Amino acid sequence: MLLLPMFVFFLYAFAKIFAALVLIQKMEIASYYAARRWQLESHRNYAYVGHDEGVLAIDIKKRVADYLGYGTPIGKFLDLDGGAPVLTIERTQVWQVVYLRVRTKPVAVSWMYKSKGFDFEITKYVPNRDRPIAFELPGMK
Known part of the structure; x- marks a missing residue:
C-alpha cells in the first residue's frame, strides 16, 4: 500500500532530474546558436x-526563447x-562574449523540501569576425 506513493514520488523526482539535464543540453545548443549567429x-x-x-539581438533572443x-x-x-531567458552580448576588442541565463521555478515539496x-548560466566566447580574404593559390595568376 505504501509502495505506490513512494514509487510515484521517485518517478516524479527522476523526471525532474531528467528535465534539468534536458534544459542544460538545450541551453548549450541555444547559446551556440546565439554566439555563432x-x-x-x-x-x-x-x-x-x-x-x-x-x-x-532581439531576433536572436526570440529564437533562443522559442527553442528553449x-x-x-x-x-x-x-x-x-x-x-524569456536573459541573453547578454558583450563586445570587447578581441572576443564577443555571449551569456545565456535561465532561471527555473522553485521546487516545493511542502512537507519535505x-x-x-535554480539559475543556469552558459558563457560563450566568440572571436570577432573579420571579413575573409579570398584565397588564391600562389602562381595561379
Whole structure:
C-alpha cells in the first residue's frame, strides 16, 4: 500500500532530474546558436551598432526563447521561470562574449523540501569576425 506513493514520488523526482539535464543540453545548443549567429551577422563598424543591438539581438533572443520552450508545455515541464531567458552580448576588442541565463521555478515539496529555484548560466566566447580574404593559390595568376 505504501509502495505506490513512494514509487510515484521517485518517478516524479527522476523526471525532474531528467528535465534539468534536458534544459542544460538545450541551453548549450541555444547559446551556440546565439554566439555563432552574432559572430556571423554582427558588424564591427560603429555605424551598424544600432541594427545589431536592435533588430539582430532581439531576433536572436526570440529564437533562443522559442527553442528553449518559453510559453509552451515543454517550458512548463522544464519549470522555466520568467517570460524569456536573459541573453547578454558583450563586445570587447578581441572576443564577443555571449551569456545565456535561465532561471527555473522553485521546487516545493511542502512537507519535505523547498528551494529557491535554480539559475543556469552558459558563457560563450566568440572571436570577432573579420571579413575573409579570398584565397588564391600562389602562381595561379
